[in-house]
Each structure stands twice: as C-alpha cells, then as structure tokens.
Amino acid sequence: MRDSGTEGRGNTARPSRRTVLTATAGVTATATVGGTAQAGTVHAGTGDRLRGLISRMTLEEKVGQLFVMRVYGHSATAPDQADVDANLREIGVRSAAELIARYRVGGIIYFAWAHNTRDPHQIAGLSNGIQKASLELPHGVPVLISTDQEHGIVARVGKPATLFPGAMAIGAGRSRSDARALGRIAGRELRAMGIRQDYSPVADVNVNPANPVIGVRSFGADPQAVAALVAAEVAGYQRSGVAATAKHFPGHGDTDVDSHTGFPVIKHSREQWERLDAPPFRAAIAAGTDSVMTAHLMVPALDDAGDPATLSRPILTGILREQLGYDGVVVTDSLGMAGVRTKYGDDRVPVLALKAGVDQLLNPPEPDVAWNAVLKAVQDGELTEERLDESILRILRLKAKLDLFDEPYVSRAGVSRTVGVRPHLAAADRIAERTTTLLVNERRLLPLSRRRHPRLLVVGADPASPSGTTGPPTRVLADALTELGFTATARSTGTAPSAAVIERAVAAAAAADAVVVGTYNVTASSSQKTLVERLAATGRPVVAIALRNPYDVAHLPSVPACLAAYSWTDVELRAAARVIAGRVEPRGKLPVDVVRADAGEQVLYPVGYGLSY
Template sequence: MSPSHRTPSRRAFLSAALTGTALAMTDGAAAAGTAAAVTGSAPDERHLRRLLDGMDLARKVGQLFVVRVYGHRADAPDPVDERANRRLHGVADAAGLIARHHVGGIVYFAHTRNIRDPAQVAALSAGIQRAALALPVPVPVLISIDQEHGTVARIGRPATLLPSAMALGAGGSPADARRAARIAGTELAALGIRQNHAPVADVNTNPANPVIGVRSFGSDPRAVAALVAAQVRGYRAASVAATAKHFPGHGDTATDSHTGLPVLDRTRAQWEALDEPPFAAAVGAGADVVMTAHVVVPALDPSGDPATLSHRIVTGLLRERLGHRGVVVTDSLGMDGVREKYDDDEIPVRALLAGCDQLLNPPRLPRAHQAVMRAVESGRLTEARVDESVLRILRLKHRLGLFGPTRTDPSAVGTAAHLAAADRIAERTTTVLTGHPGLLPLSAATHPRILVTGAAPASTTGTTGPPVAVLAGALAALGFTASTAGAERAEAAAAGHDALLVCTYDVTEADDQRALVARLVATGIPVITLALRNPYDIAHLDGVAASLAAYSWSDTELRAAARVLTGAAAARGRLPVPVPPLFPLGHGLTYPAR
C-alpha cells in the first residue's frame, strides 16, 4: 500500500485535511455525545479531496455501500434476533458495521426493526453518526429510506402520511406535489434521515404493471415530469436528497424486478418520448441522486445486461445525454432482476464500471466489499474510478450539511400544520369515477345508514386500523350511522342500510371481490366502491351505483375519500391514467362541497 493510503491519526487527519475549519460537538434532541464533526467554514472541494486522500482503499470502497442493519439502536444487537447482523455483516450492530466496513450509507426499514417511534429513530440516527465520527477518519453516514408515501411508507403514524404519487397525479398540482415533498423531507430530516428514495419518475403506461402502479404519478410523460420536478425541489428545500427512480424507466414492464428480469420493449424513439422526460426534468430540477432499474432495454443496450450494469445507459444516457452530475444509486443488489445473469461477486464491480456510485443492499456486504477491492487490486477497476464515486458521495454529504453538527427534532414529526396540509392535499386527489344522478354526494338526510365492507390490504402502515373501520369512523364523524362487516357476512348485514360502501384492492377477472360486489348489487341497495390502490378495479365490477379511487389506504386518504363522498369536500380529482375500456386519461366527475 502506498504511503498516501496509510490511515493517519484522527488528530493528524483533522489537522491536515480540514485546515481552517472548526470542530463542534454534535447536539440536538437525540445527539448527545462527544463525536467531532466538521463545521464552521464549510469544507470546499479542496478539503473534500484532502478527506478522500486520507482514506485507504478499504475505506473508500466502504463509502460506496448503502446497507441495511437490524435493530433500533446503533450500539446494540437487534433485540428480536441478536445474530441477525452477524449473519449478514459479521458484526453485532450498526456501530460495528461502520467500524469494520466503513459503509457510506445505511438504509432504514420497518422489517429490520429500525422504526418504532420518532424519538427512537432520531436516537438511532444520532448514534450512527456518533459511531462514524468517532473513527480515525471521521466521515458521516448518509441515512436513507423508501418513504414514497402511499403504498410504500416505512414510517407510519405519528408521522404525516401523504397521498401516493398517483393520487398527486390525480390532483394535478405541482404546488401540492412540492408541498408534500417538503413536508415529507422536513420530517425525515428531523429524524436524521437525509436521503429519500423518492420520487418515482416511472411513467405507468401498463395497467398490468405488477410493481409500479400507484407509485407512479401517471401515464402522461409531461404531467409526470412536472410533478417529479416539483417533488425534487420540495425535498431539496427540506435539505433532503431526492432520488428519482428507476432509470431508464420501469413503467411499462410486466415483470417485477424483485423476482425476475423485466424487459422494456420500447424503440429508442418511444423511450425518448415516454420514459425520458421525467428523468430529464428531475436532473433539470437538481436531483441529487438517480436510482437505476434492473430492467433490460434492448433499444438502449442490446447486450442483455440490466440497466444497472449498463455503461451505455448509466454513463451514456444518464450522465452524458441528460447531464446528471450527482450520485447514481443502484436499486437493491439483492433483487432477482440484477442477479439473473451474474453472480454476487461480479454485480457490484459491473455496477461501478457502468457508472453507478452507491451500491445498495448487496446480499452479503463482506463478499461485495472484497469483490470491489480485488477488482481494484487486479487493475480491472481503477482506484481513480472509485475516487470519482466517493467524491460525488462526499459532495452530497457536504451539501446536506452532514459534516456539521447532528441535529434531530422528533417534535417536528406529525405536526398539526403538516397533518392539516396533508388532509387538504388528499381532498384534491380523491377521484369520483362514476355516480348515479342524485346519489353523490351522499346526504345524511337521504342515505344516513351506511355499511362499510370489502378488502383489507396486508400492510397497515399509516392506518389506525383496517380501512373499513377507518372509513366507518370518518363517516360517523360526518353525521352518518356507519357500521362494518367482514366480506364473508356483508350480504347478510346489508339489510336496513341505505348504501353499501365496498373497499376494493387490485380486482382481477377471477377475483372473489367481483363476486362480493355482484351479491351486494343484487340486494338492490346502492353499492359504492372505493379503490384502495390501483384505479383500474372499476373495469371489473358491474352494476355499481358509484365508484371512487383513493389510490392508497392511509388514514389521510381514507378520511379525504369520506369527505368527498359526502360532499364535505369538493370532488376535484381526475384520472392520471386511463382505465380501459371505460375512462380516458383525465376523466373524473366533479361537484362542489355542500
């Protein structure tokens, strides 16, 4: 190893690499400790390069990885499975992960038990930064999460739950999209989470898409581009790195890249017209990060390699054609889509050769780290190429202020102002698809007794209970007599009610939900359906008196749907996707509030 790669003492490093800066103790509600952080006059490019020069190769390679860690504390094993981190990373906890592997990023998940409540998440983030800044070469960790809102939300109540991307598409307001992102970003930053894997920039042109759907703003590239750009600006205003995903586009795929390798069958001209605009808009709005997709696009790269591993796509299109100068993160390297063609040693090396910077969630971090080290030592991957990526990551950490004091504020999560804003935005997104004349908005004078029944999604993040119970409570608060019944007893419970509200969830031709709706329609009582996810459900349901789309099942969206249904709020939303064969893009019945 050359002398320039020897690790200096912490004192010598700080003196040499960060001359002219001051040291400050971390502070904030959950950041007590003695870890030093760079503050005062902010490091410029020269200082960041000195910081890079102070790292040996192992530390540089570590900065490229963003991984999950089990447990709700930085300095303790996961209480549910004490050996979870040892099996995955060979360490006991987050602090050990940082000390041994020098990782540049950690991504939070609910299933890894990182998330209990705001105070705990803030303390975990602060503990991670203390561990990172206590090392001989102190480099802060960039903590990230998938908090798209809607159907993908790792943090639930008491955080503010905002409408899904497709719901925002139904609202059609860039101002609302920006406000939603700023609220989301403000709350993430208050918990020490400074990178969000959002917004989704995919254009959902395939109603049968198994993985994108309501995670997309819609099917119109120009409308999606405007909302993506607005969200990037909203996150940046909150000092959180937005991550536009999944480049070059996952919206017209029929395979889920978690379980297989999708092929995007577009011509180059089609890609430029349909998939490129939102990513170009994200880059133009200053997106800090773009995430790659594990999809094959033969028109863009005939090699058969997924985009994550394609130099033509990552470097040729994203960097050179679109001009993205920021960080490129892979989608999870544990997904089947990227593991179909190459083994786990080869994938991280090929991702770096393609032009990626952050390597997200490899199946085994020690193995992936060693694979990159060997590639550099063999000359297949140059250290200069590694330096390019590390420097981009350091610049991002600097822009986000991570070299300054760690500050968290759990009290900024789920504030009254944020919750009220979410309610107002959600009202503007609920879409009325059909309604018999004179039925909507429902009146407590003519339809006072409502039975709520139907589907219940497996995920309950963002809800205080099953959707049917939340809706019944919201209707009761609006002056209706609302009761609930499970799908198996809904027909028997229907008697004596004036309307039947049925929650639906991804209805198909061979779905039991179709039979339930048909039985309820046969009672002669008006049946109203509310799609809790994709708005395509109504195409498979016959005879209903009215139908609405909420685009997700959070308390926020369910309460908004109840207000629109009953006229407590105006009906304004319009479909951001067509629902063949029934409705075109932009369809939606509107009426004023009572």
C-alpha cells in the first residue's frame, strides 16, 4: 500500500466504507464488504460495475457527482481560520471535507487564490484528504480534482513545480514535439500531486488582437497550426494519466469582450466557424481528449436563440455530440462568470446546462442554490434521473480511466521524485529557447556585447506572477543577464508609469550602456510608450521585450530592437535574456499577425515572421 505522506496517511490500506472499481481489463479492484477488503476483477467493455454503482446512488448523491466546486484552504479538514470564514461565507461549509459530506461533489477545482496550492507536498496532502473524505462516505466515490494549469500567464501551481511557456509561445516555437513534451511532463507533475484533470489546452484561434481574455493563452491565429499543437498537447497530458480539456467550445478567439465580465457575441458565419474555430476542436476529439469545456458566449450562426453556448442544446448536443461525434465529458466554464448569468438566474443555469448536454457543472457561485435547483428539476420532472445517469456514467468512466478507483491516493515520495526535478526544468528551458521571437533588430543591435554594453538598466512593467511564485520580471531579467556576464540593475516602472517615474528611469539610463525595457499591452495612449520613446531619445541602445501580447511592437516605432516573450514567467524571461546575450539564436516565429497601430487593416508583421542573428 502507498504511504500518502500527508493527510490520509495509512487510509489507502483500510478505508472505512467505500466501493472501488475499475473499467480496465484484468486489473484487480478492491471492494469493501463489512469493513474487510476483498479482491476482484473487473473486465473491460461492459460498464456493468459502473452502472451498478450508479444504481445504488441516491438522487442526492447523483446530483453531487455533477458538480465541480471550489473550496478554500490548504487542508481538507483543518484549513486556516481565514479560509474557514471564506468557506462559511461563500459555500456554507467549513472545509473541503464538509463540502463533500454535504453535497457529495464529484469534483473539486484548485486555485492559488483559494490557498489550495502552496507547495507540491501540501497539494498532495490536500488531495489525499479530499479522497479520504469522499471514500469514507457510504457509496464513496473518488473525487476528480482539477485545475487551470495552462502555463504561461495562467498557472495555479507555481514553483517548485515545473512551469512552461504558455500556448502562444509554443505556437511561436511551432513544435508539436515540444507541445507533447509539455503535456507529458506537466501531466506527470499534476498527477503526482493528485490533480488528474487539467483545464488545458486552449483550443481557441486568436484572430482578434483586441481579445481581452484569450490572447496569448491561444496557440495562434492559424487554425491548422493551432489544431496540430492542441492535438499534441492533449496526447502529452493523457499519456501521463491526466485528463486534458480542450476549451472553450465552440471557440472564444474572435471577441473583444471578456466572458468573465460580459456576454460576448461571435459573429462568424457557419462557414467561418467551420474554417476558423472548429479545426482545433476536431483535432482534440481525434486525439481522444477526455473533456471539452464550454464557452459562455453566443454564436448566432450556430444557435440564434440568444443563449450562451454553455446553455445551447443545438451547439453542445447538435454540433459537439452529434456532428463532431464527441462522447467524452463536457464541463462548463465557471458558472460564476457574467457571460452565463446575464440571461438566467443562478438557479436556472445549471439545469439548462444539463438539458443542453453538459456533464460537469463547474464552480457555481452559490452551490446550495445550484445543487437544489438540479435536485428540484429532477423531482419536478424537468430533468429525468436517466439524463443524470448519462452524465454520471461519463464522469465515472473518466475516473476509472484515470485509475482513481484503484489508486486514489498519492505519495510524498512520488512528489519528491517527480515535481520540479532537474530534467523537467531543463526541458522547460530548452522549449522556451525555441519560442523567443525577434521582431526588430536595427543595425544588428542584438545580441548585446559584454564588452560594449557591460552595464545594463532593466526597467518596465512588473505584472503579478500568474502563480504567485515567480518574478517580478525586471528582477528576473536583471538576475539572468547578470549571470550571463553583464552588470544589470532592475528598476520597476509599472504598467502606467507617471511622469516622475519616467524621469527617474531616464536619469538612471545615463549610467547604463544599454537599456532593456519590458512592456505590457502597450496602447497608443499608454505612458509605457512615452517611457520607451524617452529612453530611446537618450541615445542609449534600447531593447524592448513584449511581456505579454506581441502587438506591443506596433506602438513602439522608435525602439531599435524588440523581442516577443509572450509571457513574463521566469522560464520565458530567462530564455529572452539568453537571446539578448547571444547565448542562443532567436528561433520563434510569430503565430499571429501584428497589424499597424495607425492602420489596423494593414499587416506590419505577418504570421511566420521572425528574425535571426
């Protein structure tokens, strides 16, 4: 038996009451009968034991299996008092264990802001505590634990776990092998911590530079290139034993509205949807993706009823299930987002989502309201129990595929030998080196020379780390350049530098031989643009690094050298530093068009553009 090492130690050997089964041929399963563990064999293809488990569930237990909920705290049973207070305020329970006991939830999602992901061993302990709390209940079923570990700008688990470049950086690298390796390594680390469903990869094709919510989370603007990388990453994750999730169906790439705060409308015709949005989802399905996440947006060409796709039967059942032939798990995006709440109340949204064809209901804002609404819909006949059974069977099949019935717990030793180990970190660095894109290099300014440019000033935006464990970017860049033989000084100027901040940066540039400036979503009126212009006017060589969107370069005509890093995470900044120092060649190619700032229809740098030394 495995030693969990943290919460749940020893409970892999003698759970109090649970049923464990598997859908894998020839695998020994354990069932608890009268408190004594007995062995048995389950054969593939029948699904009889899964259906038998469903038949023994009460209606309340069935409803619970459909929900994936957040919960605050680093521990399943003993969260900090502040997290207890947050749980009571938002969910009506004190802890994850109480959440499971009350609602019998089938899944739990981890967030850094919910204090679920402090460090790998703590995460593993929380996972074990959650499984123990569920498996000790009557008809106990293992919990499918999930998170959003996209890498790049969205990462819930930080260092010392391995952090990779994000999707658009991978798109710039154009390597299916790298995408597959990312999924395989990241999946191994998540599984070692007890997380077996990752809400990644993003399958949206980002054809709108003004997209406020997808952007660099997408592999790019070329549907076929995105499709190839999505399929590769899906394969990598699932070979590691973690369920991948292609999102956000039917496609969130062409919008200028954030579905977290508004209700986007995609105006693509059906032909445009088939050509632009559908290919990555088709590729993900062909690659066997275990789950697909819905989008809270309207596509009138696919369903003109005015409902978000999450609540659209023509989209989820008619297109996803019937036309694309997908029979895996469909999970909603968070039900707390504005895009799904603008038309219906929180009591109607989960019911309508199930009627549309959804299986998992993710993170409703008021779980009591949502859970009771689904229960009442069945009791009133609006939903049938058979409809719930269809979704529960898909969910249980996925849990069986992921070995949750056989191996619900993880071990401390497994974390130590898997998470953030040297070979994984080295792989992330190698992948990052293939993504940095050189867009401007006047008079061959780059690479900088330690002889001619020994003293560097690093200034610019310092956005918060996506995982809370990296950065700030100016310091990371300065440290990396210093390790490469320069003397680099960091000075944060922020995303909206004031006139006084700009003056101090310009004064500091007088003591430097060259300036490296990190930019973050520059606009025509941004004071970041003024900062770069003022620094360039000093006569000192200036190298700009776009820390997020590569579109920044269109607003920086005065800069003699510009790189796109696609994110401000440490691994990408270290790679950019090696490019600046000439230790590696810039190999990345733009995965999106960059249009002129003064003429949005004219392409300044097309897909595939990228300079080398």
